[in-house]
Structure formats: structure tokens, C-alpha cells
Amino acid sequence: MTSIRPMPDRDRLPHALYRAEQVRNLERIAIKGYGIAGLELMNRAGAVAYRMLRARWPTARRLVVLAGVGNNGGDGFVVARLALADGLSVRVLQLGETERLRGEAAESCAAYRAAGGVPEAYRGLPRDADLIIDALLGTGLERTVEGIWAEAIQAVNDQRARVLALDLPSGLHADTGRALGVAVRATATVSFIGLKQGLFLGDGPDCRGEVHFSALDIPAAVYAREILSLRRIDWDQQGQLLGPRPRTAHKGDCGHVLIVGGAPGMSGAARLAGEAALRAGAGLVTVATHPDHAAWLNLNRPELMVSAVAGPKTLEPLIARADVVAIGPGLGRADWGRRLWQCAQGSAKPLVVDADALNLLAETPARGADWVLTPHPGEAARLLGVRVSEVEEDRPRAARELQRRFGGAVVLKGAGSLIQGDSQRPPAVCSDGNPGMATAGSGDVLTGVIAALRGQGLDAEDAACAGVCLHAAAGDRAALRGERGLLAGDIVSALRAVANGIGEDECRFD
Numbered sequence: 001m002t003s004i005r006p007m008p009d010r011d012r013l014p015h016a017l018y019r020a021e022q023v024r025n026l027e028r029i030a031i032k033g034y035g036i037a038g039l040e041l042m043n044r045a046g047a048v049a050y051r052m053l054r055a056r057w058p059t060a061r062r063l064v065v066l067a068g069v070g071n072n073g074g075d076g077f078v079v080a081r082l083a084l085a086d087g088l089s090v091r092v093l094q095l096g097e098t099e100r101l102r103g104e105a106a107e108s109c110a111a112y113r114a115a116g117g118v119p120e121a122y123r124g125l126p127r128d129a130d131l132i133i134d135a136l137l138g139t140g141l142e143r144t145v146e147g148i149w150a151e152a153i154q155a156v157n158d159q160r161a162r163v164l165a166l167d168l169p170s171g172l173h174a175d176t177g178r179a180l181g182v183a184v185r186a187t188a189t190v191s192f193i194g195l196k197q198g199l200f201l202g203d204g205p206d207c208r209g210e211v212h213f214s215a216l217d218i219p220a221a222v223y224a225r226e227i228l229s230l231r232r233i234d235w236d237q238q239g240q241l242l243g244p245r246p247r248t249a250h251k252g253d254c255g256h257v258l259i260v261g262g263a264p265g266m267s268g269a270a271r272l273a274g275e276a277a278l279r280a281g282a283g284l285v286t287v288a289t290h291p292d293h294a295a296w297l298n299l300n301r302p303e304l305m306v307s308a309v310a311g312p313k314t315l316e317p318l319i320a321r322a323d324v325v326a327i328g329p330g331l332g333r334a335d336w337g338r339r340l341w342q343c344a345q346g347s348a349k350p351l352v353v354d355a356d357a358l359n360l361l362a363e364t365p366a367r368g369a370d371w372v373l374t375p376h377p378g379e380a381a382r383l384l385g386v387r388v389s390e391v392e393e394d395r396p397r398a399a400r401e402l403q404r405r406f407g408g409a410v411v412l413k414g415a416g417s418l419i420q421g422d423s424q425r426p427p428a429v430c431s432d433g434n435p436g437m438a439t440a441g442s443g444d445v446l447t448g449v450i451a452a453l454r455g456q457g458l459d460a461e462d463a464a465c466a467g468v469c470l471h472a473a474a475g476d477r478a479a480l481r482g483e484r485g486l487l488a489g490d491i492v493s494a495l496r497a498v499a500n501g502i503g504e505d506e507c508r509f510d
């Protein structure tokens with residue numbers, strides 16, 4: 001029986017992500033190199049999807065399969081045939097002419113007919129479906145969805161029954177995660193052979209629902225023949241990079257982080273970054289900030305050390321004492337911020353560069369071997385001299401170009417933050433996180449977290465990957481009390497429990 005990774009929990013989802021062409025290559029190797037027929041793969045895919053839907057929604061009795069004219073549709077016919085054999089009520093609504101079906105898809109349709117099934121031309125969605133199976137489009141999506149295909153997808157999104165997408169939500173581009181016109185918003189997606197990177201990029205997080213995966217029992221040796229284009233990371237995996245604290249540890253062993261920022265009126269950004277660095281395990285944290293508010297910046301967080309800096313002369317000794325410098329939160333682009341940025345940039349210390357320091361870098365580009373840049377799409381666009389839409393159109397490409405031009409490790413923030421380092425490893429995309437984290441100060445918290453991990457000995461790329469995942473997992477923990485109204489300070493409050501692997505139900509104190 002084909003094994004499936006049944007539950008959508010990220011622990012069992014593979015970390016390897018692929019583009020459509022790579023999955024087709026894996027299919028080709030499985031078929032040509034291991035003699036697994038295309039029809040056999042399709043039958044396995046349909047069987048996996050059918051077993052998964054029966055386990056996930058055992059009371060669903062009335063299924064509607066929306067079938068396209070390619071092999072994604074073929075998967076749908078397999079599901080329909082199995083449902084029919086189980087005595088469920090099932091209707092297959094065909095988009096495009098059934099006569100256009102070819103190869104394995106035509107054979108699956110014929111098997112469905114032989115079992116007593118009668119495909120119908122799509123003329124709208126029935127209102128009594130318990131479950132809709134989206135078998136319209138998979139990795140063969142070639143163009144913007146229009147006409148009756150767009151109407152059908154919109155009808156699926158407008159109705160209330162649960163939706164299981166086969167391989168990909170129809171209309172979602174397998175490589176970029178962009179919805180081409182319109183895409184199905186699925187309750188769950190079951191992906192086959194290779195987990196598609198588009199499920200974790202662009203519109204993917206909004207369309208995919210729960211993610212399930214099956215390799216369809218393709219031999220592991222097949223995967224050795226295809227390099228990853230992207231790797232999925234999460235805190236469950238990245239947390240391993242931080243071993244337990246030595247019993248003899250003292251604060252000097254855990255890194256001294258210097259946060260530089262907080263121009264007049266923007267002290268909160270520097271304060272958030274500093275507190276986040278403490279909560280992510282830094283031994284010492286100093287905030288170098290504007291004299292206007294230095295005296296009270298740490299009033300209710302005395303563990304933070306605060307120094308008023310007027311310019312390079314007062315900043316240099318603080319940089320000399322630090323292990324890592326995070327510059328940018330609330331820095332501003334006035335003369336004060338500019339002079340501090342030039343001073344920090346000229347130091348030999350590992351840097352984490354965020355917010356206005358990135359905008360100053362965009363004005364006077366430079367390369368850094370050992371820094372971590374953390375742009376959001378707007379800052380990335382300024383650094384690259386392009387429109388934001390071009391960054392968002394192909395995020396892996398934008399991250400690659402940023403790393404090529406500026407060096408170090410780059411975190412391209414957004415839904416599915418991307419990390420591109422200068423090692424031979426493929427870029428990484430974090431699958432933790434939620435829209436509640438799109439809130440003022442969230443980026444400042446991330447800057448503090450990455451700086452703290454850098455100060456605890458991780459290199460730029462590892463600190464960026466682990467920092468993004470810790471920040472996102474803390475955001476998910478904070479979102480247990482609701483995404484709307486989630487504050488950056490809530491993320492800070494969740495860091496400690498998540499960093500120590502303590503579950504939500506194990507700690508009821510704030």
C-alpha cells in the first residue's frame with residue numbers, strides 16, 4: 001500500500017522543495033529508470049488522495065470532482081472511481097472536452113466509466129456537495145486562468161464545502177506560488193512525488209490550506225538524481241542548531257549584542273530589538289540610541305544596558321565591546337543615523353542590517369562578507385532599483401540577486417520569508433509564521449533575534465535561518481490568542497518558551 005505522510009504537521013513534511021520541471025524529471029526517472037508506469041503513479045496518487053480524504057473527513061458522503069483535461073484531471077478520475085466503489089455519491093464535472101484527455105488521464109477516465117461513472121460537462125457547482133476535489137490543474141498550468149476555468153475556480157472559492165486540491169490548488173503556479181488570475185483556496189492540498197515550492201511562496205500560503213505529501217513510494221535513489229531548488233525550514237528543524245546551555249555558561253559566553261537605532265520619536269524600535277535579543281538568549285545587550293530618550297529607554301527592562309550616542313566618537317567604544325552589531329531599527333535617515341551607519345559599516349564586526357540602514361545602503365551600495373541583511377519587499381526593491389512587484393513576482397530570484405550584489409546572508413521578509421546565503425546550500429523558505437505578524441515592530445524583533453543567535457556563535461546564514469524560524473514560531477505561538485491584534489511585543493513574550501522547546505500547555509505564566 002502506498003505510504004502517505006498523513007498529517008499536515010510540518011514535522012513530517014519533507015524539507016526538499018521542487019519546481020514543476022524537476023518533479024516531471026523525477027517522474028521520468030521513476031518511469032524510465034525504475035519501470036513504474038505513469039498510470040501506476042496516477043493510480044497511487046488517486047489512492048493516496050482518496051485515503052487521505054476518507055481519514056480527514058470520514059462523514060463526507062457527497063463528493064464533486066472538478067476534472068481538467070490533463071493528468072491532474074486523471075488523478076481526479078482515480079479518486080472518483082474509488083469513491084464510487086465505496087458507495088459514495090460522486091459526480092465528475094469535466095472542464096474542457098473529455099475527448100481531449102490523453103494517455104493515463106484517458107485511461108483513468110475510461111476506468112471510471114467502466115465502474116459505472118458518467119462524467120458530466122461542468123455547468124456550475126451543485127449546492128449539496130460535502131467535499132469538492134480540485135483536479136483541474138496541477139503542474140501543467142501554462143497561462144492565466146480565464147473563461148469557464150476562472151468561473152469554476154471562483155465558484156469553488158465562493159461556496160462553503162471543504163476543498164481538497166490535488167497536487168496544487170488549481171491556478172497556483174508551482175514554481176513562484178503566484179495565482180495566475182485566480183486560484184483555488186483549498187482546505188487542504190495533497191502534493192505528490194515532490195513538494196512544490198510554490199506552496200510556500202507568493203500566494204501559496206493563502207491557497208494551500210493544510211499541506212499533505214506522498215512520494216508515491218518512488219525509490220529514494222530517484223531523488224538523489226535531482227538537486228533541490230529550495231529547502232523548507234521551520235523551528236522544529238532549526239532549533240537543533242542551538243544546543244543546551246553549558247552548566248558553566250556565564251553571560252560573556254552568550255554574546256554581547258549592540259543595537260544601534262532609535263532616532264527621536266522612534267525609540268520603540270530599538271527597545272523591541274534589544275528585548276528580543278535578550279529573550280533569544282543573548283548574554284548582554286546594549287542599546288546605543290539618541291540622547292533624547294536614552295535615560296528612560298530601559299525603565300521597565302533594566303536588563304538592557306542603554307548608552308546615549310551623539311555620533312561615531314561615542315559609538316566606536318560600544319562597537320569595540322560588542323560581538324555583533326544590529327543597526328537600523330528606528331535609525332532614521334537624518335545626519336545622526338547616517339553617521340552611525342557609516343561608523344558601524346566601517347567596523348569589522350558582524351552586522352545585522354535592517355530598516356533605515358538598508359535604505360542608506362541602497363543610497364551608497366557596498367558588499368559585506370559577514371553581514372545579514374533583512375529587507376522587506378519595499379527595501380529589497382530600493383536595494384535592487386526595481387519595482388516591488390518585480391521582487392514579489394519571483395522572490396527566489398530577488399533574494400539571489402540581493403545576495404550576489406551585497407554579499408553575506410539575505411532575509412527577504414514576507415509570507416514565506418526567504419533566506420539566501422553564499423554557501424552551496426539551496427535557499428531556504430520558512431514555513432512557520434502567520435499574517436498576524438504583519439504588525440509594527442515585528443521586523444525590529446526579528447533583527448534582535450538574528451543578532452542574538454549570531455552572538456551565540458551561529459554564522460550569518462545559520463543565524464538568519466534559525467532567527468527567521470524562531471521569530472515565526474514565536475509568532476505562531478502568540479497567534480494562538482488570535483492573529484488580529486497580535487503585537488510585536490507578544491512575539492517577544494513568546495520567544496523564551498519557543499526557544500526552549502516548551503509547549504503552550506506547559507507554561508501558563510506570562
Ligand SMILES: NC(=O)C1=CN([C@@H]2O[C@H](COP(=O)(O)OP(=O)(O)OC[C@H]3O[C@@H](n4cnc5c(N)ncnc54)[C@H](O)[C@@H]3O)[C@@H](O)[C@H]2O)[C@H](O)CC1
Binds near residue numbers: 138
Ligand atoms: N505524469 C505522471 O505520471 C503523474 C502526474 N500526476 C499529476 O499530473 C499533473 C500534471 O499533469 P499535466 O497533464 O502535465 O498538467 P495538468 O493536468 O496540470 O494540466 C495541463 C492541461 O491543462 C491545460 N491548461 C494549462 N493551463 C491552463 C489554463 N490556465 N486554463 C485552462 N487550461 C489550462 C493544458 O493545456 C493541459 O491540457 C500533476 O500536477 C499531478 O496532479 C500524478 O499526480 C503523478 C503521476
Ligand SMILES: [K+]
Binds near residue numbers: 072134166167
Ligand atoms: K489541482
